[in-house]
Amino acid sequence: MAVSRMDLADAASPDRIVMEIFKHEPNLPIPVPIESLCRQLDISAVQPLQTAGYEGGLITDRDKCDGIILFNANSPETRKRFTIAHELGHFLIPSHVPSADGQFLCSQQDMFRLSAGERDKRHRMEVEANRFASRLLLPAKQFRIDVAASKDPDIQQVAALARRYNVSKEALGRAYAEFREEPTAILITKDGKLLRSYVPPTKFPFLSVRNGSPIPRQSLLWRRRHEVGIASDLDEADAGVWIDIERGKRAPTLYEQVLPQKQGFAMILLTIDPPADDDHDPDGDRTAKERLQHRQAQWRR
Numbered sequence: 408m409a410v411s412r413m414d415l416a417d418a419a420s421p422d423r424i425v426m427e428i429f430k431h432e433p434n435l436p437i438p439v440p441i442e443s444l445c446r447q448l449d450i451s452a453v454q455p456l457q458t459a460g461y462e463g464g465l466i467t468d469r470d471k472c473d474g475i476i477l478f479n480a481n482s483p484e485t486r487k488r489f490t491i492a493h494e495l496g497h498f499l500i501p502s503h504v505p506s507a508d509g510q511f512l513c514s515q516q517d518m519f520r521l522s523a524g525e526r527d528k529r530h531r532m533e534v535e536a537n538r539f540a541s542r543l544l545l546p547a548k549q550f551r552i553d554v555a556a557s558k559d560p561d562i563q564q565v566a567a568l569a570r571r572y573n574v575s576k577e578a579l580g581r582a583y584a585e586f587r588e589e590p591t592a593i594l595i596t597k598d599g600k601l602l603r604s605y606v607p608p609t610k611f612p613f614l615s616v617r618n619g620s621p622i623p624r625q626s627l628l629w630r631r632r633h634e635v636g637i638a639s640d641l642d643e644a645d646a647g648v649w650i651d652i653e654r655g656k657r658a659p660t661l662y663e664q665v666l667p668q669k670q671g672f673a674m675i676l677l678t679i680d681p682p683a684d685d686d687h688d689p690d691g692d693r694t695a696k697e698r699l700q701h702r703q704a705q706w707r708r
């Protein structure tokens with residue numbers, strides 16, 4: 408490997424740092440060799456965490472000359488990889504300063520954090536470290552091509568890409584919702600309740616089911632019998648079950664697909680076709696980018 412800390416000296420944001428890494432390492436294989444990359448970037452050791460109740464940690468000093476990354480040894484390989492990338496983010500993002508004892512300790516909840524209040528500096532650091540990890544493990548140039556490879560959004564593609572990139576289905580799913588051209592959302596459920604949802608705000612309408620709420624009875628999760636590990640087909644659903652439909656407006660066509668997982672977990676993919684304005688289909692004349700802009704404009708209306 409050729410990249411060094413010096414190459415990243417002018418980069419401050421997660422996206423910019425990842426961009427510089429790939430600029431200097433254009434031929435990194437997939438899955439990204441995260442531990443080798445850590446060592447190349449002044450991490451002296453990557454080792455199991457001794458403190459219970461945390462998913463990851465970073466031991467460093469205020470100047471961050473070098474660092475030791477810690478991970479939860481009991482977690483699955485995919486989660487460990489994400490944690491290690493997340494901690495590398497804390498190490499490389501210049502504004503992330505360790506606590507007085509020279510440590511970052513991050514919980515499992517921190518690894519899922521995608522938004523934070525303006526004033527909450529610690530949470531903002533977690534959000535940035537997650538963005539860094541996602542961008543690093545799913546290199547945009549290749550990921551964009553892989554995500555566009557299937558004609559329609561498909562939960563089986565999410566599972567296959569998770570294997571290819573060696574990340575969890577959830578980490579893959581949230582990037583999938585962001586990168587897929589069609590408005591697509593990924594939901595994680597546990598014991599029939601919504602645990603977390605990944606809804607790209609500029610592409611997908613506001614979800615009317617809140618985190619912690621039961622999954623509506625009309626959902627495909629309940630309408631069919633499912634087997635663990637076997638994805639359902641993409642099935643048309645009543646859009647009003649998942650999103651608010653304004654009075655007088657036509658509902659878009661919404662499709663649902665379910666992948667039941669072990670221990671009561673399930674992943675649900677939602678995707679929509681916006682309602683046509685009239686009988687003429689102007690989409691036919693548009694490029695993919697214009698179609699996307701048109702759809703976004705429709706949802707903002």
Ligand SMILES: [Zn+2]
Binds near residue numbers: 511517532533536
């Ligand atoms: Zn963290």
